[in-house]
Amino acid sequence: MADSQFKNLKPEVLKSAKPEVLDAIARRALYLSTQMIWQANHRSDKEKGDPKIGGHPAACASSLHIMGALHLIAKSGFDHIANKPHASPVDHSYNYLLDLLVKNDLSKLTQEQADQAMNGLRKFTDGSEFVFQSYHSAYDPDHHNFFPSGTVGIPPVEAGYMALAYRYAREHGYEVPDAHFWAVCGDSEFREGSMYEAVPDFAEREIGTLTWILDYNRQSLDGHRITNKEIMNGTDADRVERTMAANGWEVIQVRHGSKRQALFAKKDGALFQNFLEKELEDYELQSLLLVQDMKALKKGIAKEHPNMKKFLDSVTDEELYDGLRDFGGHDMLATKRSSRTVKRNA
Ligand SMILES: Cc1ncc(C[n+]2csc(CCOP(=O)(O)OP(=O)(O)O)c2C)c(N)n1
Known part of the structure; x- marks a missing residue:
């Protein structure tokens, strides 16, 4: 996995890159995330009865361009991203391509160490090897500016309260970076009770530096996603939009490319x-x-x-x-336009 050619990519170059270039990088990230999952599931030391390694290529693929728009265009070095658990391999892949895998002292991993980490999804380590857990963990080499994602429904809420904490600190005289807080959520994650407690709170507090992005991929680990349209008076996307709007959020649907x-x-x-x-x-x-x-x-x-x-x-x-x-979520430019709108309104 030698991707050193990507390491010269500077933010100013990426922000004006042509859609085809961004798409080529996204395709590379898809290859890497699929490969990570495959490697993890075909480890030579895997024994019968070992817990499943996991990794969901389809849930990575659905968030590929959303995560790409965040990593390659929208986010600054100070922004934080919370992503749905199954998108973690994609997140690692973009961080790998952008040379953002680091040690605890924030020095960079060598190419060899980075490659080792990419081949170490859900490996156990004695501390001498760099590995990734299957969901984002505080021990991952890209643990900077992200939220651990093992429990669905929690990271988007953490992102909101961290945004609030930043504002509080700034208003009390502390020097705080100008950061935006992004959360990429799954459509089943959007049914977690924790989210609905926080939703009115964040709106009432007028947190303008928080964006939740719903990866409406119509699939869930838990089962089918057949919406009761008659009772809900529309699709699940309509339900989510109405719920959020009723709770004071600005909702932008990026349905089509x-x-x-x-x-x-x-x-x-x-x-x-x-x-x-x-x-x-x-x-x-x-x-x-x-x-x-x-x-x-x-x-x-x-x-x-x-x-x-x-x-x-x-x-x-x-x-x-x-x-x-x-789909809108697979059109980098449509996603880019929406992230601009959100930032402008923030
Ligand atoms: C509180 C909690 N319940 C259950 C799980 C197991 N789990 C992991 S991802 C997931 C749902 C995935 O569905 P969705 O949010 O639609 O995301 P995607 O299918 O796109 O991965 C569940 C139930 C968990 N991690 N945390």
Whole structure:
């Protein structure tokens, strides 16, 4: 895993980098996180009956560009990130690429030590070896400016109270860095009770340096995510938006990337938008993503939704294939624009 070519990447270069460049770095981070998980699960010293190593490549993949937008564009060296447990390998991968793996005295790991850590997901150490735990831990070599994430529902709350503590310290004459506090949360994590106690508190205290980002990937370790739409009067995304707005938060939904937006602008494109936002159940959307034959897919959709036939005839197979996958959370620029909006309003 020699990625030393990335180490010359300076923040000012990254912030003006073209989307293709950012995307190439993100793809590298995806490779690294998948590789970390694979290495951990195929260790030669693994014995029958050992606890599962874990690592969830899909939950890393869903947060790939959100974490990328934070690491490569939005965050400053003083900002803090709390991320959902399963995104930890992606977080480590970006820190590895950016040469941000450090020892306790904040001196950098050598390339060899960094490589050792990347191959040591959930290894035990006697202190002489650098390793990562499966969820972010205080002993990880990228433990600076992050929150341990073993217990879902807690890190986003910690991020908020740390933001409050920074403000308190500043208002009482202490010199405090100008930091923003980001939390990348899972959609099931968003059902943890701890979050809902803190939600009105953070709004009432008008903490403008806190941003929670929901990775709405429609999957959960705990089970299915089939929302009771009738009772909830909408999707789970609608429920989250209404809950947060009712508690004084500013909510920005980054649902679609630029490829989808271009399709929505075509004649009858609004039908496609409505199809994605309102008509598809989560599991139906996941199934559509498995279909490779776009001609068959167009036929199938038109059979169920005859009013979409003209629109489907007007788009190429490639446009439909890309459009289905162009979630806002995977469009670095859409995410970048939103993080700017949030910072401006903070
Ligand atoms: C308090 C607590 N309960 C349960 C778990 C086990 N656990 C780890 S991640 C997770 C849920 C993952 O779902 P989600 O928040 O949607 O994230 P993603 O699927 O994207 O990883 C659970 C239940 C935990 N770490 N902490």
